[in-house]
Amino acid sequence: MTSIWEQAQALREEMTARRRNLHQHPETGWTEFRTASMVIEELRQLGYEVSFGAEVVDEASMMGVPPAAELEQYMARAVSEGADPELVKQMAGGKTGVVAVLRSGKPGKTVAFRFDMDCNDVEEERGAGHRPAQEGFASCHTKAMHACGHDGHVTIGLAAAKLIAANREQLAGTVKLIFQPAEEGVRGAYAMVNAGVVDDVDYLFGGHIGFKATADNALITMTDGFLATTKLDAVFKGVSAHAGAAPEQGKNALLAAAQSAISLNTISRHSQGSSRINVGVLNAGTGRNVVPDIASLKLETRGATTEINNFMVSEARRILEACAAMYDVQLQVTMAGAAPACLADKELGHEVAELAKAKCGYEQVLEYVDMGGSEDCGYFMERVQQRGGQALYMMYGTQIAAGHHNSHFDFHEDCMWKAAATLTEIAVHFTNK
Incomplete structure (x- = not known):
């Protein structure tokens, strides 16, 4: 046979x-x-x-x-x-x-x-x-x-x-x-x-x-x-305004996103295993003389275990919300993908x-x-x-x-x-x- x-x-x-x-x-x-x-x-x-x-x-x-x-x-x-x-x-x-x-x-x-x-x-x-x-x-x-x-x-x-x-x-x-x-x-x-x-x-x-x-x-x-991982899309929505004539009327979504991109990397590493965070994409703004009313980030977290990854996600969401509040803009976070360890x-x-x-x-x-x-x-x-x-x-x-x-x-x-x-x-x- x-x-x-x-x-x-x-x-x-x-x-x-x-x-x-x-x-x-x-x-x-x-x-x-x-x-x-x-x-x-x-x-x-x-x-x-x-x-x-x-x-x-x-x-x-x-x-x-x-x-x-x-x-x-x-x-x-x-x-x-x-x-x-x-x-x-x-x-x-x-x-x-x-x-x-x-x-x-x-x-x-x-x-x-x-x-x-x-x-x-x-x-x-x-x-x-x-x-x-x-x-x-x-x-x-x-x-x-x-x-x-x-x-x-x-x-x-x-x-x-x-x-x-x-x-x-x-x-x-x-x-x-x-x-x-x-x-x-x-x-x-x-x-x-x-x-x-x-x-x-x-x-x-x-x-x-x-x-x-x-x-x-x-x-x-x-x-x-x-590694366990979560893929997040974050969209910031502010208010556009003339950057020279009326900047105080605007709410700057670009700055909220930029602040987030930097601050996300301040999340402490985890003592129980490997942890990762990365902002891979930042898109923002519409024109040189316009206070940006729209911005978006594409980011991911990873962890050696699902629990470590969940910690990273929780911290990432906290920072995104804090940065949105700092610039008084709206925030929408959606999960674009995920996997456990x-x-x-x-x-x-x-x-x-x-x-x-x-x-x-x-x-x-x-x-x-x-x-x-x-x-x-x-x-x-x-x-x-x-x-x-x-x-x-x-x-x-x-x-x-x-x-x-x-x-x-x-x-x-x-x-x-x-x-x-x-x-x-x-x-x-x-x-x-």
Whole structure:
């Protein structure tokens, strides 16, 4: 009988073609209408029970959603690029999440895998040294690029779905595949978690191409050290006035925002672990001779734990409110994204490492790497762990052409079939526990 590793290797050309198709048609967070449509159609053909749209995305929990008119444009674009119009219609409002379930008919555990689908707001390199440009699969959309490997993640997820279905007789319990929108900016997982998509899950696995795994034919089974984070947008509204003739009639929103940008960095560090704050964007004013009546900040906090991050958020809000009061302007603060800390189950990481060594053909299997940064897969992991399950975040080894979120980003596509094989072995092993 052909091994799962060999079955996956036979999908190499199919997976490469799919990844390149996705790479050429990137879609940013909450606009993944074409990608989700492709995912739904493939999963249905494989015999999965497929739920999507409002069934798996809680509208009240969606963060950082584009305006309705913009979403309509992206829906039309998706249809023009081959998406099923009826499926796209059912995902209106940006509800592009997809969940697929395969039931073995035998008692066993429920094992879930999460795959993110969105791209970055990056203009892709068009020069001769960039392989996607050279070989004709660079992004056809301006200021949108799969510069983080999510095109590979979707491809891995669909290949794993095919392999799991082909090896259904080896399964017990249930396999659940979660295709998540809007990971960039940590916006999408929260809405799917609040829709209850992992409430029945015993084991949850997330994963990523590259980052700390930059050697080909390698697997890291446990990634730890992700920081909890909150993304905030602060808008200050004052009163405009003639800066020369009547400055006393104005209320200066620009100064309130500038004061905030400086004062936010006075928040003390936390004794219990790493903490971060950063103001990444400040926009203000309308003219040289006008007291500015409008200003906005885009900022983020991070913490080694959710509690530390919550401390940073509380202090940030306090300072924003104080600065608004100082200049007598109005303040509106909205949450544009968030993620808790990702805390992996160490014994699960060890078990997956032993499984990979026994069943897969990697040259190197490592059990641990400390990551830093943030990942909203933490919401899925946290919910599963709160309900008595276990969770893990892995990394699939590949050389990369440039850093993640860089316009020159690319990766070695052989990592994809190996990842799909690994996830299939995990599905077989853990549904039977």
